[in-house]
Amino acid sequence: MTSPSRVLVIGWDAADWKVITPLMDSGKMPNLETLVNSGVRGNLASLYPGLSPMLWTSIATGKRPFKHGILGFTEPDPHTDGIRPISNLSRKTKAIWNILGQHGMKSNVIGWWPSHPAEPINGVMVSNHYPRAVAPFGQPWPMAPGTVHPGRLSPSFRDLRLHPQELDASVIRNFVPSLAEVDQEKDRRIESLAKIIGDCTNICNAAVASMRYEPWDLTAVYFDAIDHFCHGFMRYHPPRLEWVDEADFNRYHRVVESGYVYHDRMLGRLLAEAGEETTVILISDHGFHSDHLRLRGIPDEPAGPAAEHRHYGVVAMKGPGIKQDELVFGATLLDICPTILTLFGLPVGEDMDGKPLLNAFQTAPALETIPSWDQVLGEDGSHPADRRMDSVEAAEAIRQLVDLGYIASPDADREKAVADTVRELKYNLACSYMDASRYADAVAVLTELHGAVPGAYRYGVQRVTCLQMLGQIEEARRVLTALVAQRKQGAEEAARQLEGYRARLEASEPLSENDGALLRKRVNEARPTPYAMEFLLGVQHVAEENMEQALVHLKNAEKADTGQPSLYLKLGDVYLKMRCWTDAETNFKRVLTLDPDNAEAFLGLSRCAMVLRRYLEAAEGALTSVGLRYYNPMGHFLLGKALVHMGLSDKAKDALKMAVSQSPDFPAPHRLLAHVYKFFIKDDAAAERHRALAREARRRIDGLKTGDIVPMAESEALACRQITGSRGTEGDAPQVEAQAAEIADTVVIVSGLPRSGTSMMMQMLKAGGMLPYTDHVRRPDDDNPKGYFECEKAKGLASDASWLPEAKGKTVKIVAQLLGHLPRGMALPFRVIFMERHMEEVIRSQDRMLERSGKRGADLSPGQLGAVYLRQVGRIKAMLGNRGIPILFIDYNASLAEAAETAKRVNAFLGGGLDEGRMAGAVDPRLYRKRAAPDGGPA
Numbered sequence: 047m048t049s050p051s052r053v054l055v056i057g058w059d060a061a062d063w064k065v066i067t068p069l070m071d072s073g074k075m076p077n078l079e080t081l082v083n084s085g086v087r088g089n090l091a092s093l094y095p096g097l098s099p100m101l102w103t104s105i106a107t108g109k110r111p112f113k114h115g116i117l118g119f120t121e122p123d124p125h126t127d128g129i130r131p132i133s134n135l136s137r138k139t140k141a142i143w144n145i146l147g148q149h150g151m152k153s154n155v156i157g158w159w160p161s162h163p164a165e166p167i168n169g170v171m172v173s174n175h176y177p178r179a180v181a182p183f184g185q186p187w188p189m190a191p192g193t194v195h196p197g198r199l200s201p202s203f204r205d206l207r208l209h210p211q212e213l214d215a216s217v218i219r220n221f222v223p224s225l226a227e228v229d230q231e232k233d234r235r236i237e238s239l240a241k242i243i244g245d246c247t248n249i250c251n252a253a254v255a256s257m258r259y260e261p262w263d264l265t266a267v268y269f270d271a272i273d274h275f276c277h278g279f280m281r282y283h284p285p286r287l288e289w290v291d292e293a294d295f296n297r298y299h300r301v302v303e304s305g306y307v308y309h310d311r312m313l314g315r316l317l318a319e320a321g322e323e324t325t326v327i328l329i330s331d332h333g334f335h336s337d338h339l340r341l342r343g344i345p346d347e348p349a350g351p352a353a354e355h356r357h358y359g360v361v362a363m364k365g366p367g368i369k370q371d372e373l374v375f376g377a378t379l380l381d382i383c384p385t386i387l388t389l390f391g392l393p394v395g396e397d398m399d400g401k402p403l404l405n406a407f408q409t410a411p412a413l414e415t416i417p418s419w420d421q422v423l424g425e426d427g428s429h430p431a432d433r434r435m436d437s438v439e440a441a442e443a444i445r446q447l448v449d450l451g452y453i454a455s456p457d458a459d460r461e462k463a464v465a466d467t468v469r470e471l472k473y474n475l476a477c478s479y480m481d482a483s484r485y486a487d488a489v490a491v492l493t494e495l496h497g498a499v500p501g502a503y504r505y506g507v508q509r510v511t512c513l514q515m516l517g518q519i520e521e522a523r524r525v526l527t528a529l530v531a532q533r534k535q536g537a538e539e540a541a542r543q544l545e546g547y548r549a550r551l552e553a554s555e556p557l558s559e560n561d562g563a564l565l566r567k568r569v570n571e572a573r574p575t576p577y578a579m580e581f582l583l584g585v586q587h588v589a590e591e592n593m594e595q596a597l598v599h600l601k602n603a604e605k606a607d608t609g610q611p612s613l614y615l616k617l618g619d620v621y622l623k624m625r626c627w628t629d630a631e632t633n634f635k636r637v638l639t640l641d642p643d644n645a646e647a648f649l650g651l652s653r654c655a656m657v658l659r660r661y662l663e664a665a666e667g668a669l670t671s672v673g674l675r676y677y678n679p680m681g682h683f684l685l686g687k688a689l690v691h692m693g694l695s696d697k698a699k700d701a702l703k704m705a706v707s708q709s710p711d712f713p714a715p716h717r718l719l720a721h722v723y724k725f726f727i728k729d730d731a732a733a734e735r736h737r738a739l740a741r742e743a744r745r746r747i748d749g750l751k752t753g754d755i756v757p758m759a760e761s762e763a764l765a766c767r768q769i770t771g772s773r774g775t776e777g778d779a780p781q782v783e784a785q786a787a788e789i790a791d792t793v794v795i796v797s798g799l800p801r802s803g804t805s806m807m808m809q810m811l812k813a814g815g816m817l818p819y820t821d822h823v824r825r826p827d828d829d830n831p832k833g834y835f836e837c838e839k840a841k842g843l844a845s846d847a848s849w850l851p852e853a854k855g856k857t858v859k860i861v862a863q864l865l866g867h868l869p870r871g872m873a874l875p876f877r878v879i880f881m882e883r884h885m886e887e888v889i890r891s892q893d894r895m896l897e898r899s900g901k902r903g904a905d906l907s908p909g910q911l912g913a914v915y916l917r918q919v920g921r922i923k924a925m926l927g928n929r930g931i932p933i934l935f936i937d938y939n940a941s942l943a944e945a946a947e948t949a950k951r952v953n954a955f956l957g958g959g960l961d962e963g964r965m966a967g968a969v970d971p972r973l974y975r976k977r978a979a980p981d982g983g984p985a
Contacts, residue, residue, distance in 0.1 A: 054257075064333065106142055117475050134160045144428050179241065206248065382400070493509060580602040648674065653684065661691040664684060812968070
C-alpha cells in the first residue's frame, strides 16, 4: 500500500450519529455528508471511565489509561503542593506524533487534550490551554508559557485568537433566535454559549493557519465544543421531556443542532485546506444521550457529568485506498493510532491495545508489528524524561518527605485537595483496569481506597463487583452487607441533620454558601436508593447461585426504576441460569428497546440461541455484539463456538484465538481451540498447547478464588536494580570554584534526597569551619546520632523564603524537592552541594526510619518510589543548570572510602578556606557502614 501524502485527524468530543444522521438527511451538514459518502463510517466504541483526557490520550497512543498514565481531569502539582489541570507530563508513552517525528515526519497538533505544556515535536503543537479567554475583553490576554511550539510562532497564534465578546450577535442568534429576550444579568447561559463558540473558533483558526503555513504530514485537531454544547443544552434538545421547562425549551432547543452545524462549517474549512489527496479521519471519544436516556439529574460525585455520555462515538474516514460509502464494524478508539501508523506504512506496537481498521481499506495492507515504539531510541519530540512524571506517584513522594520530616506539611486545604485528587486518579485507574477485565489489579486499588474512606459508596460498589468477578463470593457478601448497613446508617444521619437545617430555615436563619452545599449533599444522602440497593443484592444472590432470591431483589429494583438496561441484562442472565430461555430472551429484547446498541443484549440473545441450538442465530448475535464492542472475549468465544457447530472450523479458530488474545485467563476458548486443532485441523501440538493454557488459566482463577490476588506488575526488584546507582555527573550543572570572600555573601546549600548523606556533609562543613544554619529543633536520634543540622524554616521554603538572607555565609540543609522554590528575584547567590547515594540504600534507609517513627510514608513500591525520585532529581538538576546555580555532586558511598578526597573537592568548590583534615575526620565510616546494613544509613 502506498502511504498517503498526509493524514488529517479531526476530533469532535461527544459527537454522536444519533444527532448527526437526521441533520445530514435534512441537508444541514453537507461537508460531513460528503466525507461519509466518499469513505466509510461506523460507531467508535469508547472506554470506561468515559473521561475525555483519558480517552483522547488513548486515541493518540493506542493504549489504555493504565498504560499511558493520564487518569483524570486534575493532578497534584509537585511545585505548589496543590493541584492543577491535567497536563501531558504524566503521559508515560509515545503518542502518534512522537512516533512519526522519529521518521522525519512533521505533525501539527492543535488543542489536543491534554497537550499542555506543548511538546517540542517535529512540527507545531498548540496546547489545549490556547483558546480560553482568561481576561475580560479589552484587557491584556497573555498566553501561558508552553502554549505554542515552536516559540517563534507564539506571536502569530496569539493574534489569531477571538475573544468571546468579539462575536457578532448574529452568530449567537443562530443558536438562540430569541437572544434579545434573554435577561443576561440573570441568565448566564448566553455567556457560556459565547465562550464555547469562541473557543472552537480559535481552535479552527489555529488549525487552518498551521496547515496553510507550516509543512505537515499529520494534522490532529481537537474540538471540545460539542461536548460543552451537550452538557449545557442537551436537555432542551427536541423532543421536549416532561421535566424540562417549556420556556427554556423554546429558547434553547436549537443550541445543540446549531453547534453541530457550526462544526460542519469548520469541517469544510479544514477539508478545503487539506485537499483531496489527504486521508481524513473524523472521530469522537464517546457519544451523548440525546433521547429518552437523557438524565434528569447528574450524579453527585467527581466527573458525574460523564454519566450523560453514550458508549459509542463516531468514526468517518476517506482518502486514497479507502472504501467508499460503506460501514465499518467493531471499531474502538484504541484503533485510531494503529490505523494511522498503518496509513503511513509503519508497524503497530505490540504493546498497543488497538488494531488497524483493516476493513476500511479497499485492499487490506499487511499488518506489521514492532514490540514497542517506546523502545525505539532517538529524538521523538517528547518532553525530557526528567520532566515527565506520574502525578499520583509524585504526590505519594511528597507525603514520604512530609512523614520523614524533611518538608513541611502542605496547607490543610491544599493537602485535602491533593488527597482527594490522588484518590480520584486511583479510582479512575481501578475503573480502567476493570474495563480491561483486569479485576485483580482493580480490586487491589479499590480495597486500598475503600479502606481509607469507608464511607465512599462507589468504592465499595466497584469493589464488590470485582470480588464477584474474581469468584470471591464470601468476601463480596461481607463487603456488600457492610455497605448496605452503612448506606442505611448514613441516610438516617443525613435525615437527622436535615431536621436541623429545616429548623434553621423555619427560624429564617440565613444559610451560608457552604451551608447550602452541605444541605444539597445531605438531601442526596438522605434520599432512599431502593433501586441501587436491590440491584446490588440481586447481583450478589446471582453470584451465590441463589436465583430465586436474586429474582426477588431484581424485581424489587424494577419496581423502583423501569428504565435501566443493566437491570434487564441481569434478569436475562438469571433466567438463562434458570433455563427459562423465553424469559431470558424477553429481557434481552427489553434492553434493546431501551438501548438499541447494547452489545451485552446481543450477547445474551446469542447465548439463548446457542442453548436452543439455533447456531446461525447465535453467530449473528455474537457477530453483532462484537461489531458494537470489539474488545469482547465472550462475544468472540460464542461466535467461535457457533461456527464450530456450523462446521466452519477455520473461521471458528480465528474467533477463538481473538477471545484468548483479549482474555488469556479465559479457559473455555482455550479448551475449544484444543478441540478444533485436534479434530479439525489435525495439529496435535497446538491442541496440547491450548489444553495446557486452559489448565494454567484455571489455576490462576482458582488462586484468585482463594484470595491469592496478585496484580499484574513489573518486578519491583528489577525496577530497583534499574534505578540503582544513577548519579549526577560533573556536567549536569556549573562546577565553579569560588573565592573565600565570595562565600561569606553566599548561601551554601547541602541538598539531596532524604537519607542520602546530607547530615554527614553538614558535619564535615561544620568541622571545616562553616557555621550551620540550624535551630536544633530536630534532635539527634538512632537514625542520626550526630544530629540532623536542620532548620524548620527551611522545611517551609515552598511557602516562605524570606529567611534565606539569615543563612548568608552559612550552610543550610534543604531537601532536593524544595530547591525549585529558591527565589529568583532575591539578590542572594546560592551554591549547592548535592549528595548522591545508591537508590536502593536511600529507600531502604527511609523505610527503616519510617518504621521506627511509626509513620506510613508513600503507598509506592521501592521501584516506583525510586523511579519518581530519579525523575524529580533530573528536573531539579536541569533547573539548577538553567539558572546557572553552581552545584557540586558528591557521591556518599565514595566519600566513606575516600573522605580526604571529598573534603578536598568541597573545599575547592567553596573557595579554599576550610580545614580539610577536620572535614575528613568528621566522617566515621564504621558508623555509617554499621547503620547501612540492614537499617539503611544517615540522612
